[in-house]
Amino acid sequence: FKTVRVNLQAFAHMDEAGRLDPDWLGTLDRVVDAALASDLNVILDEHDFQACGVDAQGCRTKLLAFWRQVAPRYRQRPASV
Structure with missing residues (x-):
């Protein structure tokens, strides 16, 4: 195989403000x-x-918070991400 899909359940790793746990991100x-x-x-x-x-x-709010943190984090990664 050439592709891996990483299924994330990130909501459990967010605080009340929608911030992702730094250890989880690591x-x-x-x-x-x-x-x-x-x-x-x-x-x-x-x-x-x-x-x-x-x-x-509530999902919309959390999804937006998730992608606002994750997208910039991986923006400079190869196009394969």
Whole structure:
């Protein structure tokens, strides 16, 4: 295989203000680095579908907070992420 999809359930790693836990982000960095070192494409998939099914507006808020932190973090990574 050439691609790994990393299913993330990041909402559990956010504080009340929507900030992601720095230790959790560090773990995600190591996962992405390991995948890239193995010549894999990486798909980051925020996968809190159950929470979103229960509270769509709360989900929207959390998804926006998630991507506002994760997108800039990986913006300079190869296009394979």
